[in-house]
Amino acid sequence: MFSAHCRYALGMEDGRIKDDDITASSHWYETTGPQYARLNREEGDGAWCPEGQLEPSDSQYLQVDLGRLTFLTVVGTQGRYARNSGNEFARAYRLNYSRDGLLWKSWRNRLGNAVMEGNKNAYASVINDLHPPIITRYIRLIPVTRVSTTVCMRVELYGCPWEDGLISYSSPEGQPMNPPGYPIASFNDSTYDGAHERRRLFGGMGQLTDGVIGLDDFLQTRQYHVWPGYDYLGWRNDSLGTQGYVEMEFVFDRRRNFTSMKVHSNNMFSRGVKIFSSVSCWFKPRLIAGWEVESVAFKTVLDDRNPSARYVTVPLNRRTAKSIRCRFYFADIWMMFSEISFQSGNKSTHTHVGYHYLKSTSLTSVPYPPAANPSTSEPPDDGNTPILIGCLVTIILLLVIIIFLILWCQYVCKVLEKAPRRILDEEVTVRLSSCSDTIILQTPPVKHLFLLCPTACGGGYAEPDVTQCTPHQCFHSNAPHYAETDIVRLQGVTGSNMYAVPALTVDSLTRKDISAAEFPRQHLIFREKLGEGQFGEVHLCEAEGLPEFLGEGSPLPDRDGRSVLVAVKQLRADATSQARNDFLKEIKIMSRLNDPNIIRLLCVCVSSDPLCMVTEYMENGDLNMFLSQREIESTLTHANNIPSVSLSDLLHMSVQISSGMKYLASLNFVHRDLATRNCLLDRRLTIKIADFGMSRNLYSSDYYRIQGRAVLPIRWMAWESILLGKFTTASDVWAFGVTLWEIFTLCKEQPYSLLSDEQVIENTGEFFRNQGRQIFLYGPPLCPPSLFELMMRCWSRDLADRPTFEGLYQALRPHVNQ
Template sequence: MFEFDRTRNFTTMKVHCNNMFTHRVKTFRKVVCFFRSESDWEPAPVSFSPVTDDVNPSARFVTVSLLNHMASAIKCQYYFADVWMMFSEITFQSDTAVYNTTLAPPKTGPPTSTQPGDDPTHKIDDSNTRILIGCLVAIIFILVAIIVIILWRQVWQKMLEKASRRMLDDELTASLSIQSETLTYNNNNNSSSPSEQESNSTYERIFPLGPDYQEPSRLIRKLPEFSQPAEEAGTSAASKSSQASTQEGVPHYAEADIVNLQGVTGSNTYAVPAITMDLLSGKDVAVEEFPRKLLTFKEKLGEGQFGEVHLCEAEGMQDFMDEDFASETSDSQPMLVAVKMLRADANKNARNDFLKEIKIMSRLKDPNIIRLLAVCICSDPLCMITEYMENGDLNQFLSRHEPEDLMALLSNAPTVSYSNLKYMATQIASGMKYLSSLNFVHRDLATRNCLVGKNYTIKIADFGMSRNLYSGDYYRIQGRAVLPIRWMSWESILLGKFTTASDVWAFGVTLWETLTFCKEQPYSQLTDEQVIENTGEFFRDQKRQIYLPQPAICPDALYKLMLSCWRRNTKERPSFQEIHRTLLECPD
């Protein structure tokens, strides 16, 4: 039964119904429409039977002609063609208006049937429409007000952050001592101390960089006083975490306050404990100024938000190196080096952090860590010159090789033995053991950040993020920060907590990469979003988390070591000392 506000001249009725005949649902077999104009029902109803369709199961509109009957009410009797009828909409059309009645289908369970004896009544009232429109307008006004408040708060927070950064810029001062002279750069000046600049220098100008690789965090940095102990700071994003118990004067895990540096290549070289930075700031750094004219450009390795990394040949670099290190190189040939250059128009924070990075890098002296050889900081652009290994990074090196087996021998493909793979992994563990002893956190340990030299020598570096080749290894957060989520521990992704324990997790993934010859990305069967969801399973610890599978050439002992690196509880993961010892003891 359909009742209307006044008498109308009805032309047609459209019925939207389903015809899933394979599920015993069909359009109606017949409909009989009765009309009431005043108080009496007309004696002659309208009858209509649609064409039976047992081919097309899709829903459709069935149009029933009402022959211009004048009525203020219509009663329709629908007859079943099968077990079920499913209506979603009935529309009446007249000369003056269109009335629409929507029948919502049930959310769950079988479709609702309409029995022949049912007599539903639908009344359409214009006042209800006006009330509905008024409610919608009110809701729209409320939503607009909420959006305005949110935008206002964001603008206000940005203004506060900019004001805080300006205050910090005025306070921070970085100084660097170079052998016989001290170079001091003050934040209130716009350039470093003047000196001659080669007009034909390759590094006379660094062009503006694109925003492809930006640093993962833009936290406000402030160095604490040395007298202040590192206190617990919860799980704030990548900058603070609780201090762990100490062992022989050095914390077992690097969980002290962290000072972030804006790396040239788009990430931090190492996350440095604030107390360690404070200790470093009181000592001179023995690093020499290298003549720019002796650098020959070979290839651009990558770029980041604040600068570029170039592969260069350096003539006479042996004169600038330690005796024990210079003995490994040839005096007659130019030496391959990696040159990190800060963009000339970089902001004050980036320039200060560049000098701090030089100070930190100059302190790192380990056979398995890339070493700082010299600097060019007497004129812009500021440069630091580090080692570079002739075989490139470990990821590309392994992807060009195959495991030693019969197929590789028959195809004459270059191979790497399992013992050499274990030897390289042992060197990575040794380098990380050295960093953890200094309470440094790498935060981006992966095969792309390990360089390969002669006789499978490995040295840990930090500029993998800057290379377009590895852009797929980093996940963009809200269009700004990029993070290597497939190598990151669950607490780093969910809580922003970076410690030596999270480096241990990344080492487990790096070991997996090594033993699979870097033929595929970690968790290659999962999307980035699914990788993040998997970290949630580690957090819930309901035994539904997905682990990387055991590589074909990986013995059970090494896979057990990997699994121990991925334990949920950070205190249950092995230290790098234990990992290094295990790899040394593991048979070839």
């Protein structure tokens, strides 16, 4: 489903959609006009509010002119928060849309429902996917209510520019099929938004333009809760009379020079379905003109061996047209299409009916491509001979250039293969896509690197001087990309993260190297298993008599006579000798940490097996769980006793985390897994940075799995950590920016929640290339603009441009006292 990738902000929040392009049926005051209906913005009185009480029968609307045809896939809405003074929002809304501003259509989902769920409070944003997506220029949001009430809305729209220019297609209606032994299948165009007359479809668009490609078995669907055959528009030969073909007409926004057409067709010949045997197309340069006599004919090569659905490419010989009529001839009883694409030569624009693939455009800064000017259309060909000669010369030159580049690439690659394998303080050449796409990076000493890509994407492990894979390939080769020892070293023997420290601090250890006191293990009472790793487990325990055991200067807070909760990391009895040594190293590392915002090692049990280390644990658990169960403090939360936190609380938490990380950075310690799940909280809202998150099943979805094991928190990791395995204080700063984002969204969603793990990795490559197409996290509604600017600095491409933790602490601390 290509539409899953087409989810980029179209410009309400960042102002690319201008005030003049946002109108409304009415508004209360000038300060609640439509120009203030921008998601996450607080200008004016905070939102668009239609005039008066909204009644169930009203059709007040907010209208947005997108400036051009757009493939719209997602709508985000908020209410009027107005810096904690507003509490109006729309609990539901409908969508109307128009491609020309004259004919308006009502959007309905695939089950026929027109009403979308809206907001439940005034500040949280609600994201609704459009199934099916909409191809439109104008969009209206119409709030819906069951009772008389006041509503206000802020909006963001997500999608891609519709480069295809197709504005309608016409075809015969699809027919049902009743195959013996199978359920009845219906191949009608269920999302078609045009007219249905005399068993034909006119003037609209539907399932051939929704970006959903049908499966090999036409009875199976990519959608849930729909009927068999839903993904295809299909016709039976004998239902169309004796003509033996299906005639379709396509109308475009302007004249284009068409090079080819691609039709995705089913080919399950065992059930009487085949791709079309041939097709003939006629062209019309203007809508008021007649069809040109000369057609383009193409005969397909039928395949009776492979039943897979496939695209069939039909050459259109650069014919110029504003409208195309094609007749597709049957090769069997049935013919079924799920998508149709057209390739147009105008300005090298590739057009695709159903989806224009903007693979890596920023969610926050997607500029509109310049609008096409109809007057710039290329004139019809006056003669074929000069063009043919020009094409042949161009092809010959391109072949010569390609051959030269291939030879040059092979030469360079051979030179690099022979290059020294040492990269200490030397330049590293990192190849993300090909030998010609080369960027030079300055790298730290080799001890910081764990290369992710296998050599040439083909197996074995790459040396740390050259990687030749794309980010996607680096995580999808059959070969593992971290050696097993590296996985353990990153993960820690108990399944939690282990701090990266200078090598001199983790030399071989003995019991005398451990300064923590030996605690009687019989005084540890098991309460809950928090998580586990390959060689160890993490338990929540009560420690009897621990304050007395630690004596004066104990880091434990006053417990008011209650039992002391501790986290106990325990090594399994079957652990390897290397894991045992790593566990003792971790104890030595932990024993060096002494800061009010870092989890403390309290004592150990290492005189006998199993080896244990006992650390602090907070009664409020981790920050992610704490915040996700709360709302921002308001009169509503007080009146209804809803658990809440204030903006001041969030800022105080942020300062504490920056203080703890400042301390770690001063010791040259790198955390490698900073996130709210790894910040523990006591009843006084004191933060303690820990490393239990990776070991907990609750947060397994936050980690990218390699060979079925959760090891990499890619949504929090800097680009250099994912692509180069490079973990530094600067990469911790990146993760701190994501942690701030979590805090000010109250941990209501996962970072980059609209992207899959694979898309997050591909986006990492865009940060590396730094061509303005990387996707950033959006600004949380609760976050002050100055704080969001600080987050954006944390996500700077260049490590030197990111702030230090000392600088972050100094920047955040003044906010707490405001």
